Amino acid sequence: MIFFQDLTFSLRIKEIVMDEPLVSVVQQRWPGLLIEQQVYTEYYCITQVQLKETSLTSLDKYSTALIKMYRAKGGKTAHELKSLLELLDEQTMDVTTHKRATVLQGLPLYLREYKKLSTTCHDTDSLQIYTNEMKIGILEVVRHHETNPGAAAMNVAVVIEGRVVIEELVDFTTAFVILVGLLYARNIQYPKELKYTFETVQKVFLNIGDLYSHRVLSLKNMLYKC
Template identity: 50%
Template sequence: MAALNKYSNCLIKMYRAKSKDLGDEMKMILDHFDEQTTDIVSHRYSTALRGLPLYLRERDAISKTCVDTDLEETYTRGVKLGILKVMEDNLSQATKRCQNLAIILEETVVVEDLPDFPTAFMVLFGLLYALNIEYPKGLKYTFEAVQNIFVGLGEKCTNRVQSLKNKLFTL
């Protein structure tokens, strides 16, 4: 989290600079961040992590959202790995609250009740690393960036991640 704290502002600046090239999804992530008025640090970390796959030109989703009245199997079926965000199903509220954040590995919820997205992301990374699970093809660069830049494990990295690393170290 210390490295995420160190680089999150720089990442968000880089996302803003390229937001037109990165599409509507990045615009939504940045707009959501701009609307936040509480727990800014957690939202900054979330924005940095959610934008990373888009910035690295990976289009696989790392997270899914469902409501608490849905069957868990509906959202875990076919999911090799990811973060499941369970929202309350209360139509009377304008904004829905997050009930649960969970980690899915091989269609199974393996960790639940995580406090926020950055923690869930780092727990997912830790599980992949500790269990020696190969990074999924569609998020390979994202997890490689976390491993090499945020966690500092490994010296060699692909050109795409090395380019990101160079940009972060010069900002």
């Protein structure tokens, strides 16, 4: 027997893959798909992988090795990684949450990709000024009086095609995991500027796919040696 929900899922996936609708169309036709828990459910239906649990487990598994690799990195990206790691070193509370975010934020730098994953703005700013320029990314909103680069965000949002699709998320890591789920489930191509970052998350952290680029395979081999 084919349940109605299964049939709806099949038809929806077919339409998304064939028609490649804009995110604005998805928001209108299936607004429920842009809810945090539903993103996890949809991802599991497609991949049979628990997106949030597997991502967090892998981040915790590899964080010590990756941070060690970040600290040892030289060359062009060393300064930016150092600044990121200094912010982590200053944290005294909820260190695990900060460590996960540091790993994800440092990954593009380590992989020699210089497109930022996130943008920070103040709550008094016009969000549209920032989202209009974001094809894919994460927007972190801090209070207007905050000047500390490591200030906690009061709102974290996922942006796709210049639109905020999910907001009021608990932290950067949650937003990034949801972004990965949305890109995969909506059949949106990973941005070229961050293709190695997303490949690492998909193939190393989530263990989906076995054909690695040389750059990601090198990182994976280094992780296994640490």
